[in-house]
Structures are given as structure tokens and as C-alpha cells.
Amino acid sequence: MKVAQHIVDARRARLAELLQAEGYLPVAAVCERLAISEATARRDLAELERTQTITRTRGGALIEYNQRFPSFRERQAKASEAKTRIGAVAAALVEPGQTLWLDGGTTTHAIAQALANAGTSGLTVVTNNLPIADVLADRAGVSVHLLGGEYLRRSSLLLGAHTLDGLRAWSFDLAFLGAEGMDREGLSNSQADLVALQRAVAAIATRTVYAVDATKLGARAVEALAPWDAVDRLVSDASSAAFAAAGCALGDRLISA
Numbered sequence: 660m661k662v663a664q665h666i667v668d669a670r671r672a673r674l675a676e677l678l679q680a681e682g683y684l685p686v687a688a689v690c691e692r693l694a695i696s697e698a699t700a701r702r703d704l705a706e707l708e709r710t711q712t713i714t715r716t717r718g719g720a721l722i723e724y725n726q727r728f729p730s731f732r733e734r735q736a737k738a739s740e741a742k743t744r745i746g747a748v749a750a751a752l753v754e755p756g757q758t759l760w761l762d763g764g765t766t767t768h769a770i771a772q773a774l775a776n777a778g779t780s781g782l783t784v785v786t787n788n789l790p791i792a793d794v795l796a797d798r799a800g801v802s803v804h805l806l807g808g809e810y811l812r813r814s815s816l817l818l819g820a821h822t823l824d825g826l827r828a829w830s831f832d833l834a835f836l837g838a839e840g841m842d843r844e845g846l847s848n849s850q851a852d853l854v855a856l857q858r859a860v861a862a863i864a865t866r867t868v869y870a871v872d873a874t875k876l877g878a879r880a881v882e883a884l885a886p887w888d889a890v891d892r893l894v895s896d897a898s899s900a901a902f903a904a905a906g907c908a909l910g911d912r913l914i915s916a
Contacts, residue, residue, distance in 0.1 A: 670695070671703050678707075684881060685851050732790075738872045741896040742766045744916040746773040749835060749870050749894045756781040757832040760860050763788035763816040763853075764837035766870045771795055785829055787817045787856070804829075818852045826859055834864035838871045839880035841897075843906030845887050846871070847880040854882040866891055868914075873897035877905050 670693060677692060678684060684692070689700040746769030753759065753774060761767045761784055771791045774782070780800030786792055787806045796803045808822030836857050840847035846869060848854050861867045869890060876897045887907060894914045895902075902909055 667703075671707060674703055675707055688881060737765075738874050738896075741872045741874075741916070742769040743773075744896055745870050745872060745894050746770045748914060748916040749868060750774045750777055750779070752868060752892075753779055753782070753833060755779055758783040758830070759785070760829075760831045760834035760836075760864060761786040761788065761791050762834075762836045762857065762860075762870075763791070763814065766837050766872060767791065767835050768794065770835050770870060774798075774801075785831070787822055789815045789817075816853070818850070818856060822852075822856055823859055826856075826863065829863065831860065831864040832866065834860050834867045836860065836867060836869050838869060838884055839875060840878040841871055841876045841895075841902075841905070841907060842879045844879070844883065846884040846890065847878075848882050848884045849880045851882050854884050857884060861885070861889075868892045868894060870894045873901065876901060876907075 674689065674693060677689075686697060686700050686704070689695070689704070690697055693700070695703075742765060745766055749770045750773035759782060761771055763786065767786075768788065768791050771784075771786075771794045774784075775794050775798050778798070778800075782800065783802045783804070784791075784795050785804045785806065787808060789805070792803050792805045795801050806817055806822045806825035808817035808825070809819040810817055837848075838846040839849045848857065867890075869885075869892070871893065873896045876895075887909065890909070890912060892912055892914055893909060894916055896916045898915070899909070899913055902913060
């Protein structure tokens with residue numbers, strides 16, 4: 660039986676709202692959230708793409724934020740003081756001669772800036788973020804390597820299969836990772852490709868440190884990243900009491916900024 664057009668239109672409007680709110684949803688998540696089949700999800704995504712409401716990506720949909728979504732530079736202004744403190748505390752964990760991974764968010768950018776200011780020497784830094792590479796590229800004693808991949812302009816990131824392939828040449832003494840959500844289930848992030856990269860990095864790092872500001876506490880992004888028992892260290896400006904109130908048990912793994 661054919662579904663009435665007003666029902667189809669309402670469902671597609673709801674899908675557009677979800678994508679605008681969350682940025683990215685895999686097709687499987689679209690099916691689950693809207694209780695529809697994969698074939699229906701793909702038809703709805705195709706129609707939203709045809710009307711230029713979204714831009715499609717393999718396995719999911721990424722809303723086009725050319726006008727509405729803040730750029731990387733604009734997002735740096737959000738909780739900027741907290742990110743600066745987190746950056747300084749996290750950078751103090753770095754020792755000369757280490758090979759580091761710096762994730763692609765604005766908080767890890769603050770870590771890069773703190774490293775540049777500290778003048779720590781003998782570092783090899785690998786990243787998929789253009790602004791981070793730019794901050795450290797001309798620093799004496801720092802070797803910067805940028806992984807290739809598909810360029811996401813608004814996030815200043817390189818992501819995808821080629822980025823994962825590029826990791827094969829590396830292992831890390833210390834990896835700094837970010838997240839978009841922290842709740843009782845653990846850490847989460849906004850895009851499947853990003854989470855896949857972060858998990859791959861964590862698997863080849865001797866130590867992993869998550870750097871996440873307090874505005875993310877109590878939020879959950881669309882993709883699960885790591886449960887709390889898999890987190891080595893977390894640097895945050897949120898207090899231990901705030902984490903406890905949110906149902907997040909970290910103990911001495913929390914480093915306050």
C-alpha cells in the first residue's frame with residue numbers, strides 16, 4: 660500500500676532535522692531512528708540530496724553547512740579558555756623524543772599550540788588536521804606528518820580509507836584524542852569515519868589521552884567511541900564531582916585542567 664505523501668514529507672523533514680542536529684548519520688542509524696527499511700532510507704536520502712538539503716557520503720549523509728555550521732576557526736572560540744587550560748595540561752605530559760598523534764579537533768589544536776609555545780624538541784607529530792600541522796610545521800625540533808584522505812573543508816580534516824591506510828606506517832608513544840560527547844556510557848563522536856580512525860590510533864598507541872572540555876559532559880554523539888573502562892587518561896576542565904554526577908566513574912584517570 661502506498662504511503663500518503665504528507666507522511667513521507669513529514670518523515671523526510673524529520674530526517675533533515677536529525678542530520679542538521681547531528682551532522683552525520685550512517686544509513687543503519689537512519690533506519691533505526693526512523694523505524695524504516697534501508698531501501699526507504701536510501702530513497703529519502705536521495706530525495707533530500709536532489710533538493711540540495713544534504714550532501715551524501717558513502718554509507719551515510721553529511722549535511723552541507725556552508726552557511727550555518729561554524730568553521731573550525733569559529734569553533735575555537737567556544738570554551739576557548741577551557742581549551743587553552745586543557746592544552747597546557749595535556750602538553751605537559753609530552754616528553755622530548757616522543758612520537759605523537761594529535762586528533763583533529765579544536766581542543767587538540769590547543770595542545771599543539773601549547774607544544775609550540777613550550778618549545779619541546781625532538782618530537783614527531785602525526786595528524787589529519789591542517790591547522791594543527793600549520794601550528795607546528797615551522798618549529799625547530801618538531802617533525803610534522805600529515806596523513807592523506809578526503810578533505811572535509813569545514814572541519815579542516817582529512818578522513819577516509821586513505822587516512823586509515825596511512826596509519827600503517829606509524830606507532831605512537833602518546834595519542835591525544837577528542838570527543839563530542841561524554842555520558843555514563845563513555846565517550847562518543849559525531850562521524851563514523853572519525854571514530855574508526857580514532858579507534859585505529861588508540862590500538863597502536865602506547866598511551867592514549869582524551870582531551871574534552873566540560874561542555875561535552877552529559878552529551879552523547881551519534882557514534883560510540885570508547886567505554887570508560889577503555890580510557891587511559893582524560894584531561895578536562897569538568898570537575899570530578901561533575902563527572903560523578905553524570906554517572907562517569909574515572910577516579911585517578913581524570914586529570915583536571
